[in-house]
Structures are given as structure tokens and as C-alpha cells.
Amino acid sequence: MRKQLTYLLFFCFLSVCSFAQGQRAAAQEPELTRILFVFDGSQSMHGRWQSGTKIDIAQRLITKMLDSLQSLNATNTFQLALRVYGHQKPVPPQDCNDTRLEVPFAFNNFARIKKKLKEISPKGTTPIAQSLSRSATDFPSCENCRNIIILITDGIEACDGDPCAVSRQLQKKGIILKPFVIGIGLDKNFKETFSCVGNYYDATDENTFQTVLGIVISQALNNTTAQINLLDQNGKPTETDVPVTLYNRTSGEIKYSFIHTINYRGNPDTLIIDPLVTYNMTVHTLPPVMVDSIQITPGKHSQIGASTPQGSLDLQIAKSKGYKNVQAIVTRAGKTETINVQDFNTTQKYLVGKYDLEILTLPRYIEKNVEISQSATTRIAVPPPGIVTISSTSSGYGSIFVERPSGLEWVIDLNQNLSRQTFGLQPGDYRVVFRSKNSKETIYSKSQKFSITSGSSSLVKLN
Numbered sequence: 001m002r003k004q005l006t007y008l009l010f011f012c013f014l015s016v017c018s019f020a021q022g023q024r025a026a027a028q029e030p031e032l033t034r035i036l037f038v039f040d041g042s043q044s045m046h047g048r049w050q051s052g053t054k055i056d057i058a059q060r061l062i063t064k065m066l067d068s069l070q071s072l073n074a075t076n077t078f079q080l081a082l083r084v085y086g087h088q089k090p091v092p093p094q095d096c097n098d099t100r101l102e103v104p105f106a107f108n109n110f111a112r113i114k115k116k117l118k119e120i121s122p123k124g125t126t127p128i129a130q131s132l133s134r135s136a137t138d139f140p141s142c143e144n145c146r147n148i149i150i151l152i153t154d155g156i157e158a159c160d161g162d163p164c165a166v167s168r169q170l171q172k173k174g175i176i177l178k179p180f181v182i183g184i185g186l187d188k189n190f191k192e193t194f195s196c197v198g199n200y201y202d203a204t205d206e207n208t209f210q211t212v213l214g215i216v217i218s219q220a221l222n223n224t225t226a227q228i229n230l231l232d233q234n235g236k237p238t239e240t241d242v243p244v245t246l247y248n249r250t251s252g253e254i255k256y257s258f259i260h261t262i263n264y265r266g267n268p269d270t271l272i273i274d275p276l277v278t279y280n281m282t283v284h285t286l287p288p289v290m291v292d293s294i295q296i297t298p299g300k301h302s303q304i305g306a307s308t309p310q311g312s313l314d315l316q317i318a319k320s321k322g323y324k325n326v327q328a329i330v331t332r333a334g335k336t337e338t339i340n341v342q343d344f345n346t347t348q349k350y351l352v353g354k355y356d357l358e359i360l361t362l363p364r365y366i367e368k369n370v371e372i373s374q375s376a377t378t379r380i381a382v383p384p385p386g387i388v389t390i391s392s393t394s395s396g397y398g399s400i401f402v403e404r405p406s407g408l409e410w411v412i413d414l415n416q417n418l419s420r421q422t423f424g425l426q427p428g429d430y431r432v433v434f435r436s437k438n439s440k441e442t443i444y445s446k447s448q449k450f451s452i453t454s455g456s457s458s459l460v461k462l463n
Helices: 002-029 056-072 112-118 128-135 161-170 188-195 204-223
Strands: 034-042 079-085 099-106 146-153 180-184 199-203 223-230 243-248 254-258 271-273 279-283 289-294 302-307 311-319 325-334 339-341 346-351 355-357 363-374 377-382 387-394 396-404 407-413 420-425 430-434 445-450 457-462
Touching: 034 056, 034 128, 034 204, 056 112, 056 279, 079 112, 079 146, 099 112, 099 128, 099 161, 128 161, 146 204, 180 204, 188 199, 199 204, 223 279, 223 377, 243 302, 254 271, 279 302, 289 302, 311 363, 339 346, 346 355, 355 377, 363 377, 387 396, 387 430, 387 445, 396 420, 430 457, 445 457
Parallel strands: 034 079, 034 146, 146 180, 180 199, 223 302, 311 377, 387 457
Antiparallel strands: 079 099, 223 271, 243 254, 243 279, 279 289, 311 346, 325 339, 325 355, 355 363, 387 420, 396 407, 396 430, 430 445
């Protein structure tokens, strides 16, 4: 039964792994998975456990696992390495630097690892923190690799180090993913000790160790499936065609970035993603929607939801010589943070809600509490401008103001180096105030009213 279970685990691994590789290869170059075994070679591994000593059982079962891996047709998609601690210096005295990379990363180095495992004779202490720290240099530089540590130990830290702090630091720097920890015959009370280091598995007996080893290897080498449901106001996954980014929550690194897609069956498309990472997700709607601490269950199709109900804002203005590129600054109603600067004569999606628009015509004006509704289009139309030409006998200093009930409101300054200037202005009543550069007395300032209607042209002479 135990043998059948082991074969079942690895056949499952092979089928899922092949499927994942085929799917990912169609979209992008797959990551290289690198697994570093950090193996306990300390004196306590001589202890009796089930049918023999811990070291003998661990050596035999890991060798069996390596044989199964070697038989796969996917050995060019992962590399293995072996670091051992507590195997070089006997205790006493205690040597907390007794840790060494015995087999560096390479493809198809199964024989070297098996040979080294057989040579290990436990004798020393248990410097777990030091071994994890040193493992950072075991992974050669690589831009498209996922680095995994599998720590196999029968004891806790014996050198006053802090394995949890070291693990967190390595994960935060993006050097490794969250490690796997397999405890061989450890007291159940030690589970909390290792849960902060990584994903802890308690191997209470030989059968459990063999099963756990297969599960851990399968999780380390396989991706799993997930779908992202972008929910509308009715809780239905109908929103789509939006950029989505998944970040490694611990390191902050971008893991996946793509355009959300509804597939041919009308469902959110299935993704193949790494289940060993806890994710933060940003859906790049306007404004963006964030979902934190997303955890994927290995081997199980996961559904990730985000509330993203959207409608559209359509800004329209008739083409005119008076305006080239009119834009509107879009903010949440009552807020000051800019969400977008939208061009007129375009349509843009926004989350359902109310928005304020600062429309950058001359003069600017504010459209408050513009409501965006689910799957609807809200249209804001601005009248085309009129054209005014300001002409003077010489250049000078001046400004154009629009007349409001509350008084004059500044619109734009005149170019002090030009004597003739043209502006596109929204319909309304205006006043230009001007003084020639040659005039050195305030009394020579001029103030002249004029009116603008859509599509009209007028000339204002400042004689």
C-alpha cells in the first residue's frame, strides 16, 4: 500500500507537471525550479526510529524519491542541490559553523546527491539558522528561477540562531520562496518552532515521512490552477479586459502581470500559477482595486474574487480650431487625488460611483458628482469654443478674465512678447486688462469687455 501511494503521488506529479509546462510554454518561458535540500547530519540522527536509525531511513527514502524524479521526462525543468549540517565536526565541542554545500545545483545530479547521502555519518550539532543563512549563496544568480528549500531535520536550533528571522529575511529579499520543513520524529510541541520558518510537515513515522516527502516534492515542482473573478455590482464575474498584477506579498516582486480575459466559454480564463506564494493583487481599474494576502491551495483550483463594478465616462466636444487637445482631471467626488486625466472625445471605464471633473477648457470649470453606473455610459458634452483675437499696437502685460456673478475670474495671461494673440474660449462674457510695455504709468492700463459664443470669431483691439 505504501509503495502504491508513492507511485500514485509521482504519477500525479508527472501528469500535472507536464500539463503546466505545456500551458506555460505557450504563454511565456517557464521558470526554472531549483530545490535545495538542507539535510540534518547531526548526532541525533543516529537515534532509533521505526525500522532503523533516522539517518538510514531518511537516506533510503530520499534516495527512493530521487530515483522516482530521475525517471521523469521533465528533468530539464528543475535542478537539485544538497547542503548538509552537523556532519563534519563531532560534539563536544560544538561547532556552529558545521554546514556545507555538498552538491551544488545542476541538472540530473541525482547520482551525486545519492552518493553523498550514503557517505553522511552524523556526528555534530544543529546549526539550522546558520545553514539557512549560508544557503542564500547556494543559488547562482538567475532572472527566471524559483528557489525552494526543503529542510529535513530531527531537531531544533542548537546554536542560539534564529531560523525564523533568517527565513523571513531570505523571503523578503526574494532569494527563496517560503521553505518546506519536514520534522523527523519531532515532538508535536516543536511545530510552532518551525511554523514561522516555513510550511511545516510532521513526519511521525516512516510511512508519513514517505508520504510527506512526495507531497512536498509535488508542491515544489508543480503549479496549480486559479481564476480571477472580477465581480460586477450584482456579484457576477462579468468584468474583464483589465490589467491585473500579482505580487509576492513577502518580497514585493511582480510574479504575474496580464490582461484579464473571459474565455470562449464565457468564464474567467484559467491561470496556472505558483501555489507556494502568498499574493497581493492589484486590479488596474480606475481607481485600482487591491486584494491582499491571497493564498492558493496546491493541487486545487482556486477562485480569487475582486469587486470591480464598472461603467463608462464619455467626454465629447465638437472639433474646433480653438482647441487642440482638451482634457479633464478626474477625481473621486469630494477628493483631491487625481485618478485620471482623460482626453475629450474618448470613452474610459471607471468603477461605479460619483466623480468630480475639472475640465481644462478656457476657462476651466468643475462638473461635480458625475455618476458612473454599472455597465452604462455617462456622457459629458462641452460646447465648442469661440475664437477671440486680441490685438494691440505694441506688446505688453495683461490677462483675460471671465465675468462671474462673484466678480472677475482669471482665465489666462497674455504673452508679453506678442502684440497679436488668438484664444479659444468657452461661451461667456469676458474682460481683457492690458498695459503696454512702453507705458510706465498705471493710468494707461486698458480694460475692455467682449463676449464669446460657440463657433464665433471676434477681434478685440486694444488701441
